[in-house]
Amino acid sequence: MINPERFCNNCIMPESKMVPLNDSGICRYCADHKKIVLKGEDQLLALFNKFTNKHNKYDCLVNISGGRDSAYALLSLVKDYRLKVLAVNYANPFTDEQAKRNIARMVSILGVDLVQFELPKNIHKRILKNNIRAWFKNPSPAMIPAVCIGCKIIWPDIIKIAKKNNITCIVNGGNPYEYTSFKKELLGVSHRAGLNRTYAQNILGLGKEALKNLSYLKPQFLPATIKGYLFANQYAPGSRLLAGDIERIDLFHYLPWREDNVISRIKKELDWNSPKDLDSTWRFDCQIGHLKDYMYMKTLGFTEKTDFFSIMVREGLMSRGEALERISRENKIHNDKIEKLFSAIGINNIKLT
Ligand SMILES: [Zn+2]
Numbered sequence: 001m002i003n004p005e006r007f008c009n010n011c012i013m014p015e016s017k018m019v020p021l022n023d024s025g026i027c028r029y030c031a032d033h034k035k036i037v038l039k040g041e042d043q044l045l046a047l048f049n050k051f052t053n054k055h056n057k058y059d060c061l062v063n064i065s066g067g068r069d070s071a072y073a074l075l076s077l078v079k080d081y082r083l084k085v086l087a088v089n090y091a092n093p094f095t096d097e098q099a100k101r102n103i104a105r106m107v108s109i110l111g112v113d114l115v116q117f118e119l120p121k122n123i124h125k126r127i128l129k130n131n132i133r134a135w136f137k138n139p140s141p142a143m144i145p146a147v148c149i150g151c152k153i154i155w156p157d158i159i160k161i162a163k164k165n166n167i168t169c170i171v172n173g174g175n176p177y178e179y180t181s182f183k184k185e186l187l188g189v190s191h192r193a194g195l196n197r198t199y200a201q202n203i204l205g206l207g208k209e210a211l212k213n214l215s216y217l218k219p220q221f222l223p224a225t226i227k228g229y230l231f232a233n234q235y236a237p238g239s240r241l242l243a244g245d246i247e248r249i250d251l252f253h254y255l256p257w258r259e260d261n262v263i264s265r266i267k268k269e270l271d272w273n274s275p276k277d278l279d280s281t282w283r284f285d286c287q288i289g290h291l292k293d294y295m296y297m298k299t300l301g302f303t304e305k306t307d308f309f310s311i312m313v314r315e316g317l318m319s320r321g322e323a324l325e326r327i328s329r330e331n332k333i334h335n336d337k338i339e340k341l342f343s344a345i346g347i348n349n350i351k352l353t
Helices: 042-053 068-080 097-110 120-139 141-151 156-165 182-186 199-212 219-231 239-243 260-271 288-300 304-314 319-330 336-346
Strands: 062-063 085-090 111-116 169-172 247-250
Touching: 042 169, 042 260, 062 068, 062 097, 062 156, 068 085, 068 097, 068 169, 068 260, 085 097, 085 156, 097 111, 097 260, 111 156, 120 141, 120 219, 120 288, 120 336, 141 182, 141 199, 141 288, 156 239, 219 239, 288 304, 288 336, 304 319, 319 336
Parallel strands: 062 085, 062 169, 085 111, 169 247
Antiparallel strands: none
8 A cells, every 4th residue: 555654735635646745735636726616506496497397296316325415315305395206226236235224214214206226137247347357457546437337337227217207307416525636637637627528538538548458348348338438427428318308416516515414414314324334424335435445545545535535625614634534534445345345246366455
């Protein structure tokens, strides 16, 4: 593992070749940081007005994972905005047991309908196994998101469920503080570039990376991989083409996201919980998250959580001291959980160091 000696004086990014510090000890993400501006509740209400149909059984669809932000999105839409919500969940074979319990509880407490779906032919497990093996052959931080390709393939199914139910509004629990800057840079895209402008550049960067390690490009997984990237986000061409008439809303791009408020409300109102053996309440819902933490720590010396807390510090949502304290507690690498994942997918010849 990489052990940094210095951290940015403003946030908690560790100094490295990739994240150099300037003469004042500040990283470029802090130096270039522009305050995140929310679109506001009025705009959110205008979208609900435009894209929900009063005569339809459902006003909107929410994709839930059992994690905290999608749980809050569901809660808020039902209780605060009184919308008729259809909850959809991809029965990800790597869902944490606590996340499954959270899903069952929240739909029952809120009285919402739930549609669960699976991907055919064990594709998620097979593609994950291939991409993990490929990564360990040549560990590159740019290719770590390839272990999450399974959850990118699900968008066509979610859009189909929306269309079948005449729903033209899909709401996600995404928040703007989660958009990591360093991932784009690993693919040769500036950290200043916006999500809607960088899709093509990202794909080009990924293509170049995959060509360096052909294990990612096994013919049997190519259709699923291409599909995943065609639907990766709302700006991707697949999403535009298939769901041009469906509005996709990230709730916390409109409403303020406050971690303590999110957690306290879902705990109190949905009986939501995170696993007792983990210090963090963030992104435990999929077991692959532990592997990603390992991969980022191994190659960059920090994780997505370091980046996330750093953005919160820049935004004034957390003090630097609190971020440093929390990262020392929450940034643990859980090799036992990664080994459990490996054994579940039949990988037994990769040693974690
Ligand atoms: Zn910084």
